[in-house]
Amino acid sequence: MSPFQQFIEYSIVGIAAGGVYALIALGIVVIFKASRTFNFAMGEMMMLSAYFFYAASVTFALGPVIGMIVALIGSVAIALLIERVAIRPMLGRPFIAVVMVTFGIGSIIRGIVGMVWGPNEMQIPGILSRTPIMLGDIFVPGKTARAFAIAVVIVVVLIAYLRYSRAGVALRAAAADTITAYSMGIDVRRIIAFTWIVAAVTGCISGVLMANVNTLTPHLGLVALNVLAVVILGGMASIGGVLVAGFIIGWLEAITGLFLPTEFREITPYVLALVVLLVRPNGLFGSREVERI
Amino acid sequence: MADTMEAELLSDPRTRSSTGTMVRYGVLFAILAVLPFVAPGYWIYFAGLLGINIIATHGLNIMMGFTGLLSLGHAAFVGVGAYTVAILQTYFGLPFWLTIPAAGVSAAVIGVAFGLPSLRIRGLYLVIATLAAQFILHFVFVHWQSVTNGDVGLPVAPANVFGFLLNNETRIYYLILAFVVASTWFARNVIKSRVGRAFIAIRERDLTAQVLGVEIVRYKLLAFGLGSFYAGIAGALLAYFNRFVNPEQFGLLLSVFFLSAVIVGGMGSILGAILGAAFMTLLPEILRELSLLIGSGLGIDLGTILTPLRETIFGLLMVGFLLLEPRGLAQLWKRASQKSTRDSA
Numbered sequence: 001m002s003p004f005q006q007f008i009e010y011s012i013v014g015i016a017a018g019g020v021y022a023l024i025a026l027g028i029v030v031i032f033k034a035s036r037t038f039n040f041a042m043g044e045m046m047m048l049s050a051y052f053f054y055a056a057s058v059t060f061a062l063g064p065v066i067g068m069i070v071a072l073i074g075s076v077a078i079a080l081l082i083e084r085v086a087i088r089p090m091l092g093r094p095f096i097a098v099v100m101v102t103f104g105i106g107s108i109i110r111g112i113v114g115m116v117w118g119p120n121e122m123q124i125p126g127i128l129s130r131t132p133i134m135l136g137d138i139f140v141p142g143k144t145a146r147a148f149a150i151a152v153v154i155v156v157v158l159i160a161y162l163r164y165s166r167a168g169v170a171l172r173a174a175a176a177d178t179i180t181a182y183s184m185g186i187d188v189r190r191i192i193a194f195t196w197i198v199a200a201v202t203g204c205i206s207g208v209l210m211a212n213v214n215t216l217t218p219h220l221g222l223v224a225l226n227v228l229a230v231v232i233l234g235g236m237a238s239i240g241g242v243l244v245a246g247f248i249i250g251w252l253e254a255i256t257g258l259f260l261p262t263e264f265r266e267i268t269p270y271v272l273a274l275v276v277l278l279v280r281p282n283g284l285f286g287s288r289e290v291e292r293i
Numbered sequence: 294m295a296d297t298m299e300a301e302l303l304s305d306p307r308t309r310s311s312t313g314t315m316v317r318y319g320v321l322f323a324i325l326a327v328l329p330f331v332a333p334g335y336w337i338y339f340a341g342l343l344g345i346n347i348i349a350t351h352g353l354n355i356m357m358g359f360t361g362l363l364s365l366g367h368a369a370f371v372g373v374g375a376y377t378v379a380i381l382q383t384y385f386g387l388p389f390w391l392t393i394p395a396a397g398v399s400a401a402v403i404g405v406a407f408g409l410p411s412l413r414i415r416g417l418y419l420v421i422a423t424l425a426a427q428f429i430l431h432f433v434f435v436h437w438q439s440v441t442n443g444d445v446g447l448p449v450a451p452a453n454v455f456g457f458l459l460n461n462e463t464r465i466y467y468l469i470l471a472f473v474v475a476s477t478w479f480a481r482n483v484i485k486s487r488v489g490r491a492f493i494a495i496r497e498r499d500l501t502a503q504v505l506g507v508e509i510v511r512y513k514l515l516a517f518g519l520g521s522f523y524a525g526i527a528g529a530l531l532a533y534f535n536r537f538v539n540p541e542q543f544g545l546l547l548s549v550f551f552l553s554a555v556i557v558g559g560m561g562s563i564l565g566a567i568l569g570a571a572f573m574t575l576l577p578e579i580l581r582e583l584s585l586l587i588g589s590g591l592g593i594d595l596g597t598i599l600t601p602l603r604e605t606i607f608g609l610l611m612v613g614f615l616l617l618e619p620r621g622l623a624q625l626w627k628r629a630s631q632k633s634t635r636d637s638a
Contacts, residue, residue, distance in 0.1 A: 104611030119601075263432075
């Protein structure tokens, strides 16, 4: 295989892996839009959902379909609990304090999962077929390709929902101007709770997909920190921007694997984040949130 | 105007060192100095660990509590200090009185290198940069095999204080005690100086601070560098204390530990950093003893869940204090002591 072909193959596999990252990024940006909250617990919400799936489908042997339903219900319940108990009282406090709260919540979830399920890797039932997809000469691993397809469908459905549904319009109104939205009769608190539900759903699906492609460990969620780092730099202003950021991370990780030993993949997103900070201190797309001092 | 302010400060009982406070400090130092002669070795070990944690927590408190610069990578900067000692000693044979300052300086330089691009800008970018520092530095500790010896780590020979080996917990205790006193005294003086007031002004409202003539970028860099310097010193002492360094010690959990210590103690309070570090150092031990007790009662081994249990409790403390008492133990302490003076009066 020629080096160019190899590059193309790695790129396609990377972008395919980026589908799940885009799903994670969507969950992060929706919450941010409604309440200016950076959810550092996104990865842990995602990891916990995958364990819910594991518990329902393997421990209680209910099969993957019921397992998925249980995981969705469980993660939505947890997200609403987090929002009600820890996030709502923090609204209006400095964003640094809110970041620390979500970071603390992540730590709590990691700890609880570690206590209940232990630190070892687990295999969840293969809901994705292993049969590879061949695009001409290019070989795409079956699980990655199918995870990508599912992630893209979910992303498209959610974006359509956010665009055309009442809740989506209300969300955009609240994001544009919270006070005006309030005065027009939009229940902003309910909108914020709604965004946590959306994040729980994206987290749940991406968590189960990730656990399927890789294995399930309490550290599954760390990947969301990478996504968060790059998404913040990509600018939280547009949903399109953060989706692109998700695909870029996937692509870059794969390309790193091509040129450097595989262990470098874990730090690629952070190196990218630092490089962006150096050359484009206003973020990749120059977000409004940034003020120079 | 400055004169009247100074006069007010001098007449203020909170800033005047009266004979009473001098006596109290004297008693405290006397107790700390004779502690190794009366307390069991196990206690002295914890006192040493606590001292190291106090120094690192002072550092994070200067950044986060006083200047409002959140760092998620404090553990990595502590790690830089520890590795600096191990490397300088292993490969160059340098003595402790050179390695410890070098550890502080290298942590400060690396900290500022990570912080520099984002300290110029407001917002969340510094958080991302420090998170990047945490993961990238940890990666370097693990994967720069030829220098750091990877996961196995490096041994550290005991500090040799002019022929006197600090090779047990009592001897290193005095070295740590000296650094704790010096670092607390220095942090307190920095905060009470012009520099400290600039830090607080930046934390409260950076635009206002700038209008008032505070060079924000310079002072932010100073706060970040100083905080990382403290982390480096703490790391250096930790290397001599444990007598080995490995990457496992400096993971994300330790960064969460220091964050919790600052939050639990009370952001922006010197006393708070000490109380928070003490609370957080003792807590895992209490948890361990409790789990042993409960575990032997039930006939099961709870040792395996200790690390995740710690993680859970650190998180719960962070969230709980941020929600319910953002000024932390220092505030509770103040309230309690005010109540006791009122009651006695």
